[in-house]
Amino acid sequence: xxxxxxxxxxxxxxxxxxxxxxxxxxxxxxxxxxxxxxxxxxxxxxxxxxxxxxxxxxxxxxxxxxxxxxxxxxxxxxxxxxxxxxxxxxxxxxxxxxxxxxxxxxxxxxxxxxxxxxxxxxxxxxxxxxxxxxxxxxxxxxxxxxxxxxxxxxxxxxxxxxxxxxxxxxxxxxxxxxxxxxxxxxxxxxxxxxxxxxxxxxxxxxxxxxxxxxxxxxxxxxxxxxxxxxxxxxxxxxxxxxxxxxxxxxxxxxxxxxxxxxxxxxxxxxxxxxxxxxxxxxxxxxxxxxxxxxxxxxxxxxxxxxxxxxxxxxxxxxxxxxxxxxxxxxxxxxxxxxxxxxxxxxxxxxxxxxxxxxxxxxxxxxxxxxxxxxxxxxxxxxxxxxxxxxxxxxxxxxxxxxxxxxxxxxxxxxxxxxxxxxxxxxxxxxxxxxxxxxxxxxxxxxxxxxxxxxxxxxxxxxxxxxxxxxxxxxxxxxxxxxxxxxxxxxxxxx
Amino acid sequence: xxxxxxxxxxxxxxxxxxxxxxxxxxxxxxxxxxxxxxxxxxxxxxxxxxxxxxxxxxxxxxxxxxxxxxxxxxxxxxxxxxxxxxxxxxxxxxxxxxxxxxxxxxxxxxxxxxxxxxxxxxxxxxxxxxxxxxxxxxxxxxxxxxxxxxxxxxxxxxxxxxxxxxxxxxxxxxxxxxxxxxxxxxxxxxxxxxxxxxxxxxxxxxxxxxxxxxxxxxxxxxxxxxxxxxxxxxxxxxxxxxxxxxxxxxxxxxxxxxxxxxxxxxxxxxxxxxxxxxxxxxxxxxxxxxxxxxxxxxxxxxxxxxxxxxxxxxxxxxxxxxxxxxxxxxxxxxxxxxxxxxxxxxxxxxxxxxxxxxxxxxxxxxxxxxxxxxxxxxxxxxxxxxxxxxxxxxxxxxxxxxxxxxxxxxxxxxxxxxxxxxxxxxxxxxxxxxxxxxxxxxxxxxxxxxxxxxxxxxxxxxxxxxxxxxxxxxxxxxxxxxxxxxxxxxxxxx
Numbered sequence: 006x007x008x009x010x011x012x013x014x015x016x017x018x019x020x021x022x023x024x025x026x027x028x029x030x031x032x033x034x035x036x037x038x039x040x041x042x043x044x045x046x047x048x049x050x051x052x053x054x055x056x057x058x059x060x061x062x063x064x065x066x067x068x069x070x071x072x073x074x075x076x077x078x079x080x081x082x083x084x085x086x087x088x089x090x091x092x093x094x095x096x097x098x099x100x101x102x103x104x105x106x107x108x109x110x111x112x113x114x115x116x117x118x119x120x121x122x123x124x125x126x127x128x129x130x131x132x133x134x135x136x137x138x139x140x141x142x143x144x145x146x147x148x149x150x151x152x153x154x155x156x157x158x159x160x161x162x163x164x165x166x167x168x169x170x171x172x173x174x175x176x177x178x179x180x181x182x183x184x185x186x187x188x189x190x191x192x193x194x195x196x197x198x199x200x201x202x203x204x205x206x207x208x209x210x211x212x213x214x215x216x217x218x219x220x221x222x223x224x225x226x227x228x229x230x231x232x233x234x235x236x237x238x239x240x241x242x243x244x245x246x247x248x249x250x251x252x253x254x255x256x257x258x259x260x261x262x263x264x265x266x267x268x269x270x271x272x273x274x275x276x277x278x279x280x281x282x283x284x285x286x287x288x289x290x291x292x293x294x295x296x297x298x299x300x301x302x303x304x305x306x307x308x309x310x311x312x313x314x315x316x317x318x319x320x321x322x323x324x325x326x327x328x329x330x331x332x333x334x335x336x337x338x339x340x341x342x343x344x345x346x347x348x349x350x351x352x353x354x355x356x357x358x359x360x361x362x363x364x365x366x367x368x369x370x371x372x373x374x375x376x377x378x379x380x381x382x383x384x385x386x387x388x389x390x391x392x393x394x395x396x397x398x399x400x401x402x403x404x405x406x407x408x409x410x411x412x413x414x415x416x417x418x419x420x421x422x423x424x425x426x427x428x429x430x431x432x433x434x435x436x437x438x439x440x441x442x443x444x445x446x447x448x449x450x451x452x453x454x455x456x457x458x459x460x461x462x463x464x465x466x467x468x469x470x471x472x473x474x475x476x477x478x479x480x481x482x483x484x485x486x487x488x489x490x491x492x493x494x495x496x497x498x499x
Numbered sequence: 500x501x502x503x504x505x506x507x508x509x510x511x512x513x514x515x516x517x518x519x520x521x522x523x524x525x526x527x528x529x530x531x532x533x534x535x536x537x538x539x540x541x542x543x544x545x546x547x548x549x550x551x552x553x554x555x556x557x558x559x560x561x562x563x564x565x566x567x568x569x570x571x572x573x574x575x576x577x578x579x580x581x582x583x584x585x586x587x588x589x590x591x592x593x594x595x596x597x598x599x600x601x602x603x604x605x606x607x608x609x610x611x612x613x614x615x616x617x618x619x620x621x622x623x624x625x626x627x628x629x630x631x632x633x634x635x636x637x638x639x640x641x642x643x644x645x646x647x648x649x650x651x652x653x654x655x656x657x658x659x660x661x662x663x664x665x666x667x668x669x670x671x672x673x674x675x676x677x678x679x680x681x682x683x684x685x686x687x688x689x690x691x692x693x694x695x696x697x698x699x700x701x702x703x704x705x706x707x708x709x710x711x712x713x714x715x716x717x718x719x720x721x722x723x724x725x726x727x728x729x730x731x732x733x734x735x736x737x738x739x740x741x742x743x744x745x746x747x748x749x750x751x752x753x754x755x756x757x758x759x760x761x762x763x764x765x766x767x768x769x770x771x772x773x774x775x776x777x778x779x780x781x782x783x784x785x786x787x788x789x790x791x792x793x794x795x796x797x798x799x800x801x802x803x804x805x806x807x808x809x810x811x812x813x814x815x816x817x818x819x820x821x822x823x824x825x826x827x828x829x830x831x832x833x834x835x836x837x838x839x840x841x842x843x844x845x846x847x848x849x850x851x852x853x854x855x856x857x858x859x860x861x862x863x864x865x866x867x868x869x870x871x872x873x874x875x876x877x878x879x880x881x882x883x884x885x886x887x888x889x890x891x892x893x894x895x896x897x898x899x900x901x902x903x904x905x906x907x908x909x910x911x912x913x914x915x916x917x918x919x920x921x922x923x924x925x926x927x928x929x930x931x932x933x934x935x936x937x938x939x940x941x942x943x944x945x946x947x948x949x950x951x952x953x954x955x956x957x958x959x960x961x962x963x964x965x966x967x968x969x970x971x972x973x974x975x976x977x978x979x980x981x982x983x984x985x986x987x988x989x990x991x992x993x
Binding site: 035037038039042043044045046047050051054070071072073074075076077078079080081082083084090094095096097098099100101102103104105106112113114116125126127128135138139142148154158159161163175177350 | 531545584589600
């Protein structure tokens with residue numbers, strides 16, 4: 006698979022095309038023959054696997070167990086929760102038949118009209134309905150609570166305009182679904198999980214996020230409260246990276262799920278759900294990458310160190326390879342993932358460009374002079390700097406450097422975000438900031454859905470969240486001038 | 500969730516009902532509201548996760564990478580490979596529409612007739628077609644080969660009669676799909692992977708299998724050769740536990756996938772595919788369990804040691820718990836998974852029965868006398884024996900015991916299978932053995948599909964495989980009397 010770096014669109018030319026080029030050329034994903042569905046290629050999937058592994062550990066650490074629920078949901082289940090059906094049942098894949106037969110005209114196969122389902126099945130866009138229909142049979146008494154389940158699964162939402170990782174008809178995700186005896190416990194669970202997501206995105210993806218409540222208009226369909234983590238991309242647009250919902254008793258009521266309390270009363274069960282998806286891949290790519298390609302945080306990079314020999318002829322290659330394998334063995338013993346690239350059909354410059362494109366955090370190059378001097382060339386992907394260092398102590402140096410790169414990428418993203426949160430107090434400033442600068446805009450809002458919708462229609466900006474740490478402050482809504490008690494964050498978003 | 504062991508059907512009464520009861524009562528899986536689709540419950544999923552983890556490691560060890568391909572396959576893709584469409588496109592879930600709308604009569608939602616797909620999409624029953632359509636774009640030259648991809652995914656086959664884990668409309672599996680430059684390399688890959696499966700099933704599931712070729716009639720639809728591992732269940736029926744297919748150039752030709760050889764010629768690419776599924780859960784359950792419930796091999800048991808306090812009153816419980824937690828800490832430090840069961844609302848006898856039902860390999864009970872004597876009661880699930888042992892040296896003893904149990908379960912299954920392979924040379928013996936004893940029947944067959952089909956229609960027995968280690972031996976087909984050069988294995992099967 007030839008990498009053609011020169012064809013990578015520049016960030017400043019066309020951000021959207023740069024992103025798509027990068028996803029494809031770095032071998033992360035590509036469009037498939039099925040409209041809106043992507044193929045996640047091995048290099049992209051390796052990153053997603055690392056994300057899954059870390060998140061799964063965090064879920065188990067907080068007491069959750071994995072389970073698996075059906076792909077299909079009977080159509081009627083969606084009608085039970087009024088808001089949910091509005092939000093999810095509309096644009097979806099509908100299974101209507103269960104058999105094909107040979108085309109009587111001899112042209113392949115056709116749907117067998119005799120094999121029509123009595124009730125259509127929806128390919129799950131999210132699983133609250135099928136799961137709460139199941140929980141009904143699992144819950145009798147307070148002793149059966151809480152239920153703390155998570156599912157890793159594929160889901161389908163029939164999006165009209167799709168973009169690799171960011172918005173696809175099918176995507177991979179996890180969805181946690183928990184059942185509790187009290188409102189307080191469910192609210193605490195929803196908060197706990199949004200904080201798990203924050204920790205993951207900040208410490209592993211090196212991407213700072215703002216935690217807050219969604220405004221009523223942006224809530225999950227069927228939730229009483231939606232908590233969100235909002236990240237900022239390099240083009241100044243926000244990206245919702247994970248959500249955690251307090252569902253109240255809405256689904257328990259829709260599916261008649263009650264429990265007997267310690268005192269012998271019947272009560273409806275309280276619920277949460279929370280999820281992150283392969284969309285995180287999009288966030289990871291857009292947050293850190295540059296005109297040379299991906300910049301991966303070391304903690305999620307499938308290859309942390311790439312080693313390239315500089316040589317002339319097969320004999321020198323053999324010598325370099327032997328030395329590099331010895332160094333690689335030391336690094337691997339330290340838990341560092343290393344690729345020694347001994348291909349003899351591409352130039353070393355090509356390899357350098359390829360590992361830059363693929364976002365490998367550290368590149369080592371070893372040539373004849375290094376061999377003489379006991380040195381090696383070390384290049385950092387994040388800063389694109391290189392230096393010649395002694396081979397002695399290299400493992401310690403690289404272990405420390407990987408940590409440093411992780412911190413540096415995070416700090417860069419944090420500094421950028423800090424520079425991109427603008428406080429505005431007038432509508433003119435709001436419009437100007439949105440159009441000239443982008444980023445998050447911290448402004449007063451009168452708290453009504455009408456205003457929120459009017460602002461969105463006028464500017465395409467939405468309320469990304471009401472930050473958890475928003476301080477009380479008297480002010481006036483930038484749109485209506487009505488009184489407001491705290492600032493919220495607006496942005497254009499993915 | 501109350502466990503009602505007394506309601507577990509006895510093996511000897513009704514094997515099929517015993518199996519189903521066990522799956523449900525041990526909390527492994529249950530039927531869902533969607534016909535043929537199961538819910539895999541946390542305890543069942545924890546076992547599947549362990550299987551996945553081990554298999555995934557083995558795939559990576561043998562050079563494979565994970566990727567992800569679309570859930571949906573355009574209908575026309577199936578028509579490209581003639582045998583494949585016969586085998587897979589018939590009983591399947593067909594997506595015909597992509598939108599619902601509010602029912603004009605106000606009763607929930609209905610399919611929107613305006614949102615009909617131009618071409619129907621099939622929910623993947625297996626992914627050869629969509630993957631080879633993708634590989635077409637990945638392969639140009641011999642340098643792009645081999646491609647060694649695996650996918651963990653859900654698939655759907657519209658089975659009419661379903662059984663939890665053994666045969667469900669939706670199931671979870673992995674499917675490896677590899678592309679090679681030569682026939683020899685692809686054949687070697689297919690053989691390598693069936694041996695990976697054999698190692699996994701024998702060493703982790705403690706279940707001996709016979710490796711062999713499928714007869715032409717039992718081959719995968721689209722394969723030139725299917726390798727299989729066949730296991731024997733306690734009721735004398737065989738269970739196909741994993742398959743690995745040499746696909747020749749069939750899919751490469753169907754999707755026009757060629758490569759340029761080192762010499763500059765265009766050749767079609769050679770293929771394999773191989774898979775195991777949640778069906779392995781069914782094999783695991785049926786192979787080892789008994790009237791008291793599951794018997795799990797220690798290497799796959801989510802809980803390897805259950806600890807139950809024997810006490811009177813809260814004060815004693817606190818004392819026992821403290822001691823047990825100290826013992827548990829030692830065991831955990833050794834990598835052993837332990838559950839300390841301090842529930843005070845059920846009797847210890849109930850807990851004993853529950854851990855037997857759940858197949859926990861080792862149970863420890865600690866009472867006041869043990870505390871005085873420095874002893875503990877140790878019970879083995881596989882033999883249902885118990886003894887009182889010193890607390891001193893307990894960790895070493897248990898680590899060794901878990902290995903011993905793993906071996907013992909395997910040996911028991913191996914001895915059983917050895918007793919259930921019967922060599923027969925006449926049709927009368929064949930019928931009698933099949934009806935009176937069951938198990939594998941080693942017999943001569945004339946090698947024709949007609950005979951194979953006739954035997955199946957007469958007896959419901961099929962050729963499970965032509966064992967790899969079958970010796971050349973002259974004989975006569977038990978059905979037709981025609982000459983045969985080696986014995987094959989027949990059995991009734993799941």
